[in-house]
Amino acid sequence: MRHNRRIAGSIPVLFALLAxxxxxxxxxxxxxxPGHTAGTPAKADFQAFLARLWADAQKQGIAxxxxxxxxxxxxxxxSIVALTKKQSEFVKPIWSYLDSxxxxxxxxxxxxxxxxxAAELAAIERKYGVDRRIVLGIWxxxxxxxxxxxxxxxxxxxxxxxxxxxxxxxxxxELLVALRMLEEGHVERRAMRGSWAGAMxxxxxxxxxxxxxxxxxxxxxxxxxxxxxxxxxASTANYLAGHGWQRGQPWxxxxxxxxxxxxxxxxxxxxxxxxxxxxxxxATGALPRAGQAMLYLPAGIRxxxxxxxxxxxxxxxxxxxxxxxxxxxxLGDRIMGGGGFAADWPRGDKRLSMxxxxxxxxxxxxxxxxxxxIDGRIGEISRESVRKAQIRHxxxxxxxxxxxxxxxxxxxx
Ligand code: CA
Numbered sequence: 001m002r003h004n005r006r007i008a009g010s011i012p013v014l015f016a017l018l019a020x021x022x023x024x025x026x027x028x029x030x031x032x033x034p035g036h037t038a039g040t041p042a043k044a045d046f047q048a049f050l051a052r053l054w055a056d057a058q059k060q061g062i063a064x065x066x067x068x069x070x071x072x073x074x075x076x077x078x079s080i081v082a083l084t085k086k087q088s089e090f091v092k093p094i095w096s097y098l099d100s101x102x103x104x105x106x107x108x109x110x111x112x113x114x115x116x117x118a119a120e121l122a123a124i125e126r127k128y129g130v131d132r133r134i135v136l137g138i139w140x141x142x143x144x145x146x147x148x149x150x151x152x153x154x155x156x157x158x159x160x161x162x163x164x165x166x167x168x169x170x171x172x173x174e175l176l177v178a179l180r181m182l183e184e185g186h187v188e189r190r191a192m193r194g195s196w197a198g199a200m201x202x203x204x205x206x207x208x209x210x211x212x213x214x215x216x217x218x219x220x221x222x223x224x225x226x227x228x229x230x231x232x233x234a235s236t237a238n239y240l241a242g243h244g245w246q247r248g249q250p251w252x253x254x255x256x257x258x259x260x261x262x263x264x265x266x267x268x269x270x271x272x273x274x275x276x277x278x279x280x281x282x283a284t285g286a287l288p289r290a291g292q293a294m295l296y297l298p299a300g301i302r303x304x305x306x307x308x309x310x311x312x313x314x315x316x317x318x319x320x321x322x323x324x325x326x327x328x329x330x331l332g333d334r335i336m337g338g339g340g341f342a343a344d345w346p347r348g349d350k351r352l353s354m355x356x357x358x359x360x361x362x363x364x365x366x367x368x369x370x371x372x373x374i375d376g377r378i379g380e381i382s383r384e385s386v387r388k389a390q391i392r393h394x395x396x397x398x399x400x401x402x403x404x405x406x407x408x409x410x411x412x413x
Contacts, residue, residue: 129247133332201225300400
């Protein structure tokens with residue numbers, strides 16, 4: 001089954017490559033593309049890039065033999081360059097993201113895996129203190145429980161991204177760590193496979209995460225995040241523990257707000273006991289007795305309300321998107337028998353374009369409110385500023401940007 005999936009996975013890449021080259025096979029088969037056309041940089045530049053990389057690799061104690069083996073026959077991958085230029089016009093609504101992330105087939109596979117690896121997951125919970133729901137949620141979100149771990153050559157992927165300086169030096173640093181992995185013999189050159197962005201194995205570890213957090217849980221001497229499920233899942237738990245996961249604390253839960261609840265007063269973290277005395281109640285169960293949480297309304301006041309703990313923020317260390325973190329948390333809950341959200345999502349709402357979200361962010365900046373980067377994405381900083389703008393404009397302070405808010409911001413300076 002995996003073999004078939006790998007072949008299937010390579011077809012879109014092939015099409016992307018052909019589309020990029022946009023030319024008859026004669027050009028595709030030429031040894032060297034002329035100049036910098038179609039995002040395919042010149043070969044000489046790549047050799048110069050490798051020469052500079054070698055200087056740094058050598059300083060870090062990488063052997064020439066390792067370096068040569070790593071880059072033998074490697075050239076930049078134009079299909080990866082194309083992927084870095086892909087931009088979405090719309091922010092995908094969180095409910096659409098959750099719908100596709102938590103499909104019936106994924107839930108079914110997740111439940112089967114939870115049962116199959118129940119003993120290992122229990123041992124991992126004991127050792128690292130991380131709830132199996134979250135480990136399962138990440139495994140499901142990253143590779144559909146090992147269905148697609150990526151068949152790209154990680155050295156080539158990282159070298160391409162480093163060469164075009166995508167995200168500055170991030171991928172160059174990862175490439176140097178990948179060389180360290182080869183130098184120390186953690187993985188064989190040809191087995192170093194992963195995503196187009198260089199993420200590897202069952203739960204998609206970047207090289208730096210591998211070096212810091214990968215563990216040999218089954219005790220066979222190898223940290224095998226590709227093919228040994230207990231190693232991969234324990235490494236994931238170790239990553240979360242290393243980023244501050246608090247044992248015994250949930251990621252959060254859905255709550256019901258009392259009628260007439262003053263959203264403007266609900267800023268930041270507070271004890272669950274305080275939320276309880278403010279009239280908030282769990283949507284399906286009681287609020288935890290201990291710990292702190294903050295109110296988060298992922299789709300505003302007309303969607304589900306959540307109290308999220310610091311552990312929710314730890315999930316975001318894996319991937320900083322709120323949609324991702326919520327999908328991980330909810331997928332884990334659902335695998336372990338939880339139900340869907342009690343409140344409906346505002347599915348009929350017109351969605352904002354990236355440009356409109358950016359415009360809202362520019363208005364916030366104009367009002368002296370921080371947004372981080374004007375990038376069309378609402379993270380924690382922008383959300384708090386949206387709340388402040390909503391309070392100033394007499395709108396419900398749910399931190400959720402809407403066209404109504406944009407209209408107000410356009411009217412009033
Ligand atoms: Ca092992």
